[in-house]
Amino acid sequence: MAVLAAVLAGALLLPAAPGAYAAGDGLVRQEVAFRGGDGLVLHGTVLSKNGAPGPGPGIVLVGGSGPGPREEYRQEAEAFARAGITTLVYDKRTVGYSFLHRDFGLLADDALAGVQLLRARSGVNPRQVGIWGFSEGGWVAPLAAARTSDVAFVVTIGGSGYDPLRTQAWNLTTHLHHQGTGGPFRRTIAGPATRFMGATGLFPAAGHDPVPVLERLHRTPVLALWGEHDTQVPPQESAQIFHETLARSGNRHAVIGFVTGGAHNGHRTSDGFDRIGGPLFHGKKLGELAPGYAQTMTSWVRAVAAGNPPESSTAPAPVQALATTPVPGHAWYAWLAPALLVLGFAAYPVSALLRRGPVLRPVRWLAGLGLLAVMAAVACPLAVFVVGDGAAAPVVRGRPVVWLMVQGLAAAVVVSACVSAAALSRRRPAPSRAAWLRLAPVGLAAVAFVPWAVWWGIAA
Known part of the structure; x- marks a missing residue:
């Protein structure tokens, strides 16, 4: 019709x-x-x-x-x-x-x-x-x-x-390569960031x-x-x-x-x-x-x-400098993982508002830095999809400056996690349901952050 x-x-x-x-x-x-x-x-x-x-x-x-x-x-x-x-x-x-x-x-x-x-x-x-x-x-x-x-x-x-999604990922990585961006950030764009765009439905007619x-x-x-x-x-x-x-x-x-x-x-x-x-x-x-x-x-x-x-x-085809990267369908984990990390890190300041459980300054820093690192790590490649390769400029030693900042935040999260673990070991707060509800989510988020950061390409 x-x-x-x-x-x-x-x-x-x-x-x-x-x-x-x-x-x-x-x-x-x-x-x-x-x-x-x-x-x-x-x-x-x-x-x-x-x-x-x-x-x-x-x-x-x-x-x-x-x-x-x-x-x-x-x-x-x-x-x-x-x-x-x-x-x-x-x-x-x-x-x-x-x-x-x-x-x-x-x-x-x-x-x-x-x-x-x-x-x-x-x-x-x-x-x-x-x-x-x-x-x-x-x-x-x-x-x-x-x-x-x-x-x-x-x-x-x-x-x-x-x-369209696989095509756009190739388009972006080709232009990033032209402006001097190295392989690690390009792999983030072509891999996990592209899966995130597809899984969240943010890219129109992706499939x-x-x-x-x-x-x-x-x-x-x-x-x-x-x-x-x-x-x-x-x-x-x-x-x-x-x-x-x-x-x-x-x-x-x-x-x-x-x-x-x-x-x-x-x-x-x-x-x-x-x-x-x-x-x-x-x-x-x-x-x-x-x-x-x-x-x-x-x-x-x-x-x-x-x-x-x-x-x-x-006709004979010209040389293609970069190959495309396949995009798996239904990559729900691409959005679920950062969403769970955000919830885990956010649980600590939310519980503080409810005045439940002990409050430790190192853990407070861990929660804040973790939230910022996850959101920045997702927002940086997302901006490239929205604005284009210009969102990744300027580039220093093959890495966008904004991505270097994200990597710095990720390192700070790991350091804060270690400091928080040491502080908890010294203070040994009395076990209670309130302490568990307050500390467990941020602790689990800190542990899960490391493999996610490796997969997302922050640690590369």
């Missing part, structure tokens, strides 16, 4: 849309408004070549993560249109999409609504409309195509073969598996590209997954390739971490389209539209 709603909604071009106009670059642009999968009004631009003979192919551009205004993909839209491929590029929804909530199914319905809009246009062959997806769109575009036979082909750039979706594209021609210097999704591993999955599904028209000199978005770069030329977007260079990138896509689309989809092929 959701697909049917998207089809019906996409067929409706709202009457408020202004007319088309021709620019000096030979392209005709029309501002359009259409209803997405849940009825939300989306705004976009349809670009076509002035005077192009029709009917010809069409393509809907699906952007990457974030707010995704259409301007970010203007270069791609113009390249497709100049090649005679009518193109819809639209502003991504901000309703029903946020940092903590992603619904790829809803985004796929939006893309299908765009497909129906193009299929209904004069000058477009309704049997030759496909979807282009970048980055996050590399999960959305195949999902949309797998839902209906109305999508004639799929093009992806920078699509991941893994779920979306693209493989079953790709397996359903056994009849749809696919062009999957990655930048030679992609630093945001693992290009070598992703290309292998796309190749193996599409081949296993029986798809005979799956072309796997790489953009020479291209970044994650297929634009010019020197190493994947910069962009060369191109317009500014949010104050940063987008980079020019890498040489051959647009030509590769447009010539492939035109071949598919002409009824001659290229046979399956896979």
Whole structure:
């Protein structure tokens, strides 16, 4: 029913849309408004070549993560249109999409609504409309195509073969490596911190598996590209997954390739971490389209539209500096362990408020330092997931300064535990239920803190 709603909604071009106009670059642009999968009004631009003979192919551009205004993909839209491929590029929804909530199914319905809009246009062959997806769109575009036979082909750039959480962990560790962060902190990010994000549900669409979706594209021609210097999704591993999955599904028209000199978005770069030329977007260079990138896509689309989809092929993959780290499912222990530690250390000051049991200054320090150490140890990598690798700067001797502070707190917890044990040995408080209730939780937390700190990577 959701697909049917998207089809019906996409067929409706709202009457408020202004007319088309021709620019000096030979392209005709029309501002359009259409209803997405849940009825939300989306705004976009349809670009076509002035005077192009029709009917010809069409393509809907699906952007990457974030707010995704259409301007970010203007270069791609113009390249497709100049090649005679009518193109819809639209502003991504901000309703029903946020940092903590992603619904790829809803985004796929939006893309299908765009497909129906193009299929209904004069000058477009309704049997030759496909979807282009970048980055996050590399999960959305195949999902949309797998839902209906109305999508004639799929093009992806920078699509991941893994779920979003494993992909983001690789993205972060790659950027941390680039800024000089050593292996221990990167292992914390890729290991326990990633499991914590997944187990707590803080990472949206963490477990979306693209493989079953790709397996359903056994009849749809696919062009999957990655930048030679992609630093945001693992290009070598992703290309292998796309190749193996599409081949296993029986798809005979799956072309796997790489953009020479291209970044994650297929634009010019020197190493994947910069962009060369191109317009500014949010104050940063987008980079020019890498040489051959647009030509590769447009010539492939035109071949598919002409009824001659290229046979399956896979280009040699570039070297991938870091490998991804598997993320086990249902890692409940990732959040339960720090939660129990916090409760154990917090029990001592809470019991002090209730005036139960003996009060010892060393144990008071142990409880306070333990609480601070656990919360800081969790917050530090969490900030990297929220803000990016910049949250780990500056770096000293391969370790973020904030992480060195966390390690200092951890050492203080161990010292405080030893001092507290010595103080209790000297004073030997009279055994009582109140003393047990007051001292046992913090003592158990102190003992459990050491192996947890080793696992979390604080002791590395």
